[in-house]
Amino acid sequence: MDSNGQYEQRIVWTVIDTGIGPLLLAATRDGLVNVVFHATGAVRRKALERLAARLGTEPVEAPGSPLLTEAIRQMEAYFAGRRRDFDLPLDWSLISGFNREVLRELVSGVRYGSVVGYGDLAGRVGQPGAAQAVGTAMGANPLPVVVPCHRVVGSDGGIGGFGGGVDTKRQLLALEGVLPEPLF
Numbered sequence: 105m106d107s108n109g110q111y112e113q114r115i116v117w118t119v120i121d122t123g124i125g126p127l128l129l130a131a132t133r134d135g136l137v138n139v140v141f142h143a144t145g146a147v148r149r150k151a152l153e154r155l156a157a158r159l160g161t162e163p164v165e166a167p168g169s170p171l172l173t174e175a176i177r178q179m180e181a182y183f184a185g186r187r188r189d190f191d192l193p194l195d196w197s198l199i200s201g202f203n204r205e206v207l208r209e210l211v212s213g214v215r216y217g218s219v220v221g222y223g224d225l226a227g228r229v230g231q232p233g234a235a236q237a238v239g240t241a242m243g244a245n246p247l248p249v250v251v252p253c254h255r256v257v258g259s260d261g262g263i264g265g266f267g268g269g270v271d272t273k274r275q276l277l278a279l280e281g282v283l284p285e286p287l288f
Contacts, residue, residue: 118167135193141268188216221259
């Protein structure tokens, strides 16, 4: 506890190797709070600085923390094709409003091996004209892979954008059987 009798926020983190490259996993006492693609060198440092600024405390590397241990186990099973859903507590404190609403609908309503259009997802949250805002929400997703923004595609059949890069999105969709394995 701090001097005011409040429990201090604690952020623990680790980096794991996956089939799509290194992922930074960060958690608070409330749940997994951030997943970051391509988490080496400057990308990792910038992500940790951003977390410290947003949550008001310095992240601590702690791969053995219970929540991170479970997150690693579930990630490894997902990338090995043995897990379709994540069952982890999530800390939504890095996202709010419409973006949070869209991401919660994505988690609950778009299952493994399926995709949804940006406009369709907007309609599911009662904003049928907000396809572009859904794209913005996907780009702001602090929990990619676990909150499966890779499952959101263009209504014209295009793959759409992706914070981890279009190649990463293709790999995730191939893993889930939505796309054929990339040839190269």
